[in-house]
Amino acid sequence: MPHNLHRRKRTAMSHPAGAGRKPGSQTSLRNANQRRVLDTVRRSGRLTQAQIARRTSLAPSTVSNIVHELMDAGLLVMAADHAGRRGQLVGFSGSAGHVVGVDFGHRHVTVAVADLNQQVVGQRRHELPSGHRFGDDLELVRRVLDRLLEEIGTPGSTLLAAGLTLPAPVDLGGRLISTSAILPGWGGIDLREEAGRRLGVPVVVENDANAGALGEHTRGAGRGTRNMAYVKIGHGVGSGLVLNGSLFRGATGSAGEIGHSTVDERGKVCRCGSRGCLETFVSSGEITRLLADTHGSDLTVPELVDAALDGDVGCARVVGDTGRMLGTAVATLCNIVNPELVVIGGEISRAGEMLLGPLREIVARHGVRGSVRDLRIEAAELGLRAHVVGAVILALEHVELPLGTGG
């Protein structure tokens, strides 16, 4: 167990063996190297020892010693590689701990439990009533989480951190939403502290599009890219940016809010208080409303996409127009940040080329040639899971592994 390791280290520190030598600095070096190995495995998921050596710049023999020490301590395990790479894969053991990802939408919450190898081991999605409030929602999350832990067969004490994502801009401290107009009922609450108190673990709070960008960059369509944008189309519309390999939040945490960029100044009043925002044209509510007279007022986006793929002309027209409308905003985004990849997420992205074709056409027309020539535009590989996977990755970044860096 990791906690034994922690205790063992402390014991060693308080009774250093071999008076006259400098055991402190050796222990400190060993601990620093152990941490490098653990952090590398945590950031990348399972790796071979050769990969760990390359990524940490440690000698293969040092890596081998450290891996065996950490296996003895119960933190790491070795398993056969099913993907056909040579050598066995080193990953975290199930007893090393778990993290929780919680993704709040305007009308749903998804709770996922993952191991320290970035693998989701249990997940539940619940619909929420309109106008739901944070306090009630956290109670629901707590109940869902307890059930999930019971199903997985792991005690709550193995939870190390939680990532929580919201459909609103979050300040840089990850505590407050920046504007309560976007998410009424959640304003003025220290979300990190409140969620931490209810869930009993350290919590990191992030905007859902930012989390989606992180999820797709780490585990989805954006793997291996340095500069990418993730655009989510749901009840709200937003984007997250990964620039030079890291999530870009901007000066106040509101970077990428393209849903509230103005498309038509004389258009509908938006929930943000402005008029004619992109969101008032392409959000789930708006695109289904376009079909209310012809296809019924209870049409959902998944039904709309199915009908479009089945050849329904009206639904296909709405999907194509959504792509064109998004194209204008995506072209502007590309002219400014010049990404190599734009990932489109949300239920409508399942329409594939029917959405992406018109989108690419408009981006090619309005984008500066140099910035869009080699640009790829793809549907989210993780689908609707992008946000909760991002929440899990965020939680993993904030896990305190049971080794001190200072030794």
Ligand SMILES: [Zn+2]
């Ligand atoms: Zn707006």
